[in-house]
Amino acid sequence: MKNHQYAIAKYNLKIAQKELRSIHFLDEETDKIDNPSALLKHFLMTAFLDSQSIAIRGQKISQMMASFEEDALTYLDKNAPLSKIAFYNIALQLLHFEVGEDFLIDNSITKMKTLNLPIAEVNDPMNLYDVTCAWYLLLNTRTKRGITLIDDLANEGYFAQNYNSFDKPLIFNGKSMPVYDTSNLIREVVYVEAPLDTDHDGKLDLLKAEIIRPKESNKQKVPAILTASPYNQGTNDADGEKLTHNVNYGLKHKTPNQTSLSELSTKESVDLPAPREVEGKTRKAEQTFSREQSYTLNDYLLARGFAIVYSAGVGTYESDGVRTTGDASETISATAVIEWLAGNRVAFTNKFDNNQIEAYWSNGNVAMSGRSYLGTLQIAAATTGVEGLKACLVEAAISNWYDYYRENGLVIAPGGFQGEDADVLAVETYSRQKSAAEAIKNKDVWDKQLKAITEGQDRETGDYNAFWDARNYLNDAKKIKADMFFIHGLNDENVKPINVANIWKAVAPLKISKKMILHQGQHIYINAFQSIDFSEMVNLWFTNKLLEVENDADNLIPNILVQDNASEQSWYEVDDFDGRENVESVSLGTPEDGTRVENNQVSFKDNLSDDDFNKYCHNAKQWQHDLVLGDSQSAMTDNRVIFKLDKLDNDITLNGSARIKINAASSQDFGMLSAQLVDLGEDYRLSANPLPVDNTRISLGYLWREDYLREFKFEKAKSPFKKVAEGHINMQNRNNAYQVSELEAGHFYDIEFDLQPNVYRVKAGHQLAVIIYATDFDKSIRGNQDVQYTINLENSTIELPVNKD
């Protein structure tokens, strides 16, 4: 374990004393204690629960060793000088490190340092104030189990012994404590009347929202966190599967055009039906629910006094409307709920009686949370500047749907989801059909809507068009008023990193708080990692934004935090992401030995034997392997060219997008080019997915929901390479994604395109390689067409974004 904690607020003795009083470690009785050992014993006795007997708590203390010779109880009961090493011997045991297995008694302080755990600056032996400060810091230190000690004690029942005896909210070291009884939460449904009529039934769409909030919120207002999740009410996987498109067809020549960007942005104004007449008002919801589709970070926050609201939007189970996949109707689905939470929109208790219910329990400060589509709708909602939305925790989100399903005039699937498109996603999330009656009633309007999506997405050309422009949130990024916290996996091939890079650049000029974490995962959550205090950072941030506690969150949380790809459990800060401030232009040079160079030109074909083609269609991993490593026996050998750059003498870090600039020709009047930047070098690399750590279960509150501790570890065997980035372009879209240019067979064109951005450390002794090819078996359409591509080596380079440091 190597600990990285950012969410420890600054403190001094006065703060420590005050806050320890608020969580009952100090009181009038303890003011009388005049011996440091006695004070530490008191802290331990208190930590082991007042609800347990003195004998049991003494038994617990005596199970720990304070020195080689003495158990902690014996040691402390002597009231002799308290050594720093004894304190940290006990501290490590409290943090669940085992003597023998994890550390040696005489080595506790060195071990604390090795683990990167904070050590209080105290005298040795310690005085009373030292014990107070060191104990305060220890409570805020993360245990081996990936949570802070105070959260660990909370999970043992520290606050649950007597929830009523603590202030609510209870802020300790800038973070909100789990002092809310999660076995006694209010769970209620409301129907928000959205300014939408997507199913054209002449009535505004009512959208179901599930609310979970502490009992206390009936009396004391709390902030709300909305997770807008179209998946939340169920999915239609079989139907989605059925609609999934065949991708084994060929690229075609496109008729050139001069489309301008402005003509794409058609905002239709829709005449909306009148709102329902409010026929009554109530504070009593009529509908409840049991097990919601939850998100463990929300569960963590629920125990800490934040209300959680789940809403799935138009066309989902028990809501009105139809699915639209990412357009303004979905944005409004989210903002309507935010408006209700902020007191600016009407909601009803059921779909018939027009009985209004207000979010009387909401303090009006709303945040959003969630990953993927759930993060996407945060960006969507934020770009409206909707009142009440104070903060977004955007994980692995789409900032522009074109960057999800398309790329530079090509149909490029999210990794692992060949054939998926906006219409497939619409069908999958149309959970309204789970009610048989609703499915039948709305069949016609839904069929029509689905047809419109299929047409609008246009799998024929792959061009950027009005459909995609209506789903490009970057257009309105400047309207964002909420503070934004982005989290994205640098290895996310589903929602690719360009999405976070672009929104990051778009919000750069805005006067909002902006944070970003770039991790080594794919399309995952990171809130149960051992090496980083993500949940605590989120707590600190939301406590600041929503509870308006001055806790220095914006200073404590790094602006950009990156997980290193070349070591375990290592995180560092960078100044910028994809800023392209220091770009090195490198000639591609001569391709790998064995490739035929003629007239300073190199060619590769795209078609394969039927057998090889089918093999790769069913095994994209094999294709990727052969693309990079395939020798002259490999089916890919003539289907790509590899340019190997010089072996590195020193580590370099790439930050941002590499840009391919080549002069190339197709043997046909159509063509696509793909490129990968690859790190070559037999080495240990991080596992693709984080692995469970010791099967450690993390409780998110006392006897509340749970998560499992995870971490990226090096794989057991070395691997020969790792893909750093990739990109694709339709040669006819060499100007941009919306304009089609002419392409003559055999004619050479200058073609530039960016690869996906990354922050990547290439180690000394390794070597970068650039691979140029056409069909991407994992993501592009696969026509197995008879095309030959030729690259003019003279004018072909790659621009590498080498970090300044």
Add this chain to the structure above:
Amino acid sequence: MKNHQYAIAKYNLKIAQKELRSIHFLDEETDKIDNPSALLKHFLMTAFLDSQSIAIRGQKISQMMASFEEDALTYLDKNAPLSKIAFYNIALQLLHFEVGEDFLIDNSITKMKTLNLPIAEVNDPMNLYDVTCAWYLLLNTRTKRGITLIDDLANEGYFAQNYNSFDKPLIFNGKSMPVYDTSNLIREVVYVEAPLDTDHDGKLDLLKAEIIRPKESNKQKVPAILTASPYNQGTNDADGEKLTHNVNYGLKHKTPNQTSLSELSTKESVDLPAPREVEGKTRKAEQTFSREQSYTLNDYLLARGFAIVYSAGVGTYESDGVRTTGDASETISATAVIEWLAGNRVAFTNKFDNNQIEAYWSNGNVAMSGRSYLGTLQIAAATTGVEGLKACLVEAAISNWYDYYRENGLVIAPGGFQGEDADVLAVETYSRQKSAAEAIKNKDVWDKQLKAITEGQDRETGDYNAFWDARNYLNDAKKIKADMFFIHGLNDENVKPINVANIWKAVAPLKISKKMILHQGQHIYINAFQSIDFSEMVNLWFTNKLLEVENDADNLIPNILVQDNASEQSWYEVDDFDGRENVESVSLGTPEDGTRVENNQVSFKDNLSDDDFNKYCHNAKQWQHDLVLGDSQSAMTDNRVIFKLDKLDNDITLNGSARIKINAASSQDFGMLSAQLVDLGEDYRLSANPLPVDNTRISLGYLWREDYLREFKFEKAKSPFKKVAEGHINMQNRNNAYQVSELEAGHFYDIEFDLQPNVYRVKAGHQLAVIIYATDFDKSIRGNQDVQYTINLENSTIELPVNKD
């Protein structure tokens, strides 16, 4: 889905009416309803929670379709004749089958039949009584999500709306209902004074027990289920790993002996210290705990009013003593807790004050539950005939530790755990050392104890000795008084099926209730399967045994239930297991083409090239593949002989152990023989592990803990073979496991040994094969020795236990 429900108790109109009244579906008001549709509407309104408004419940009903034209609300509100098809249209939707995806409206009754869901015998159209009976049956029918509808409603909050309004326990259709508030359970620790002093400190060992019980048990006694789990308080995985034995050493010649069985069974009598003097009595425990190491079936039972007790036994965290791996001390660790629960033993509130606490809340009826080691300790405890123990739910348990770590005079590891032994397991479970103070204090006694285990287990000879005899529960099987329910995976290579077969045969003559389920899993739990109502069977059984409800459990639950290996979601009953009533003796015939037969003898060697040896050591799967399929190029080709039996014209089912009878010689004065029975035939076969079904989460009570629905499915690709059974023998133990016979190099001996028992259907067109070899890379020691084995074909047969039907 194909449903198999055994735990539906017989009922009639009177029972249905009475029980529906007890769960508030019927009352005085409903007695006035005179229209079948109105009665069904009332049932639906009630199912959708009284705590929700009438409008919301109407909304829920109107989301379902009753016919092609009408939603359920419209249909029922007409009060027209209620058709059976409309009832089952609605029923299937309540059971979470979706119209369109899962069934068509006009097809509901056929679909019920296809799914093997019970259909009430009613008139069409239905009368009032029909509706009552059909609704009653429907509530007891399993949904698509693998739980009964009444449990599904409970999970939605049906009982939780007002826990206080229901009888406790509430028996519905013979099963105990989840009417206990799991957010409000009592969690307390006691220290049971066991009649043991394993750490020789002159004081009886105090054993920690964690109790979880409903609040109501303070007033009304409840039954208790003990899970005795040595893993429960944590494990020392790193230390266990360290002690794991090297298995790459050679077999040696053993000196012949005439050991008799009787001389092995030495029962030492131990002088025990005097019990502690009780210094006080209390009903108030002093210690609590938060998240216990749970077992989902226990969680299911907790919501249904059974107290759950976890106890880890001697040498575990916060208990006294040292680990002994399966001997009488561990048995007594379990029975001591049972005795306390039955009022026959003293426990204290802590380890110092001698303050006695009784299980005043226990009704004295105790059961045990758990799998593997946890099941083993059930067999151990049951064989003492301890008072209070009424029933055991024994999953994948060891009945004789020799059959776990040894076989016929050989060290044979549990599959996947090469090098593990009784001492390794002792170290892994010695969680007492997790307290640093305890580890230091008991270091000497523990080192000595561990040494004794290592010596006793005797990895040198592999013979059955006094150490193993003290860990052979079969010796005392006749003392069992508790009713026994065995569950075992037919593919369990960890705790091999011989364990369940032997205990099953041992209890056969006893006048107790005996049940057995043999499933297609490995070493797994089966309580979240979609195709079988295991949890409900357990509920029925425990309700009968512990709550003493006359529910016909012993008749309803099949004596032996087997999961078919050759089809999905298929279970059937058999009369006996491993009864060997119909044995076919089949000559092995001539081995596969290519094997050299000389003088009607066939030979194979055991040694391999270093490369091949190392390869197989690290890849037992590859070894298994080559053993069965390896051609003349394979490294295994000369290291085994394969005898292929005739291709089958019809399916046959094997039931029990096949017996190998061969006349064989070793080229050395030592030798081991292994055999596998294999089903050859390219076919679809069940996955080795059950797979999640639709990511369906199963709540085990209202907002309580959860499990995931699972099921075995056919693998996506066909496979060429499946191992049916295997066995191993040291040629010097050809008489038995405890006597060593002489072995002269080159001399032929008659050798008989049983393969593991199985119940296995071999399909027509398939063919059985017998493979004879020596080293088992997955389980035996691996000496890579220069030995040649020769089999005399004339006198070599296999006895196949072919089922009579």
